[in-house]
Amino acid sequence: xxxxxxxxxxxxxxxxxxxxxxxxxxxxxxxxxxxxxxxxxxxxxxxxxxxxxxxxxxxxxxxxxxxxxxxxxxxxxxxxxxxxxxxxxxxxxxxxxxxxxxxxxxxxxxxxxxxxxxxxxxxxxxxxxxxxxxxxxxxxxxxxxxxxxxxxxxxxxxxxxxxxxxxxxxxxxxxxxxxxxxxxxxxxxxxxxxxxxxxxxxxxxxxxxxxxxxxxxxxxxxxxxxxxxxxxxxxxxxxxxxxxxxxxxxxxxxxxxxxxxxxxxxxxxxxxxxxxxxxxxxxxxxxxxxxxxxxxxxxxxxxxxxxxxxxxxxxxxxxxxxxxxxxxxxxxxxxxxxxxxxxxxxxxx
Numbered sequence: 001x002x003x004x005x006x007x008x009x010x011x012x013x014x015x016x017x018x019x020x021x022x023x024x025x026x027x028x029x030x031x032x033x034x035x036x037x038x039x040x041x042x043x044x045x046x047x048x049x050x051x052x053x054x055x056x057x058x059x060x061x062x063x064x065x066x067x068x069x070x071x072x073x074x075x076x077x078x079x080x081x082x083x084x085x086x087x088x089x090x091x092x093x094x095x096x097x098x099x100x101x102x103x104x105x106x107x108x109x110x111x112x113x114x115x116x117x118x119x120x121x122x123x124x125x126x127x128x129x130x131x132x133x134x135x136x137x138x139x140x141x142x143x144x145x146x147x148x149x150x151x152x153x154x155x156x157x158x159x160x161x162x163x164x165x166x167x168x169x170x171x172x173x174x175x176x177x178x179x180x181x182x183x184x185x186x187x188x189x190x191x192x193x194x195x196x197x198x199x200x201x202x203x204x205x206x207x208x209x210x211x212x213x214x215x216x217x218x219x220x221x222x223x224x225x226x227x228x229x230x231x232x233x234x235x236x237x238x239x240x241x242x243x244x245x246x247x248x249x250x251x252x253x254x255x256x257x258x259x260x261x262x263x264x265x266x267x268x269x270x271x272x273x274x275x276x277x278x279x280x281x282x283x284x285x286x287x288x289x290x291x292x293x294x295x296x297x298x299x300x301x302x303x304x305x306x307x308x309x310x311x312x313x314x315x316x317x318x319x320x321x322x323x324x325x326x327x328x329x330x331x332x333x334x335x336x337x338x339x340x341x342x343x344x345x346x347x348x349x
Contacts, residue, residue: 024051025082032083033066039081046084049074058167058189060139068270072189072214072238126168128156134164143174146196149222153177153197159185161204169193172218177201181210188213195220195245206231212239219243221278228252230293233263240270246277246284251295251320253288253327258320260293270303275312285313288329290320291338299341307348314346315339
């Protein structure tokens, strides 16, 4: 009799475990696409990307590509995107949950928080030009004419001190000089469908930080991130590049009254294409800084497609100069006061 009871109890335990097993979509959501495919639906809905009960949530209208760039914070091994059963009228912030059973309540809470945050901030229209307060473009595409590699062309967006730009695509062929940050600024889920001159330029000085979370940039003939502001920081997390880029980040080599220090902090960056010059064969490098000005790059968890040690060079220490002088690159370095990155921080895939 005791044996029968034990068997029954084990059977019930197994049933219970199965009932609460973490799923690849939140409760009530409809699976719509696997990574790299497009999830389509009607209206504006909250969409989740994840695996085994851990998800990132964003709100989109009609469709969205199921990618880590569009769902910052989603697990790197995510298997599905799925959409909520009801339409939404507000944008939600990214949030991760530990179990599918809790996902619905967390998603609802996330939407409420984002709506509250949006209503309490200054919001401008999503259009090219100056940005102050918080601007959520809801996935819209914006652009102004690209003048090749002209250093004098204007940016698409200029962010004032404290501004936030969210959920926008910069149009391929019309990204001009991208985004300029004049002080503290935040770029959340900003996607450059094609970089023109540079994707974004940090102009803010001492104590100012450009925070970039999520998002991606495709094909940069020069740099993705240009760093001019002396004493400023660029902080990248969960950012990706696609197609060919020549450099991910560079401290200005010959700016007017050049100096430093300038700082980069990067975590969870994925480079999904070759790091080469526009000819497609000459090697580029991922990061370049001016050791003579005290610049510092701190990098953790960087993934580079097809990477082999030295190909490409990851952190190049250079000598910064004044306008008209020739900058000198001193080669690739690891674990120095300037290149705070170890060989184990960079992996190939």
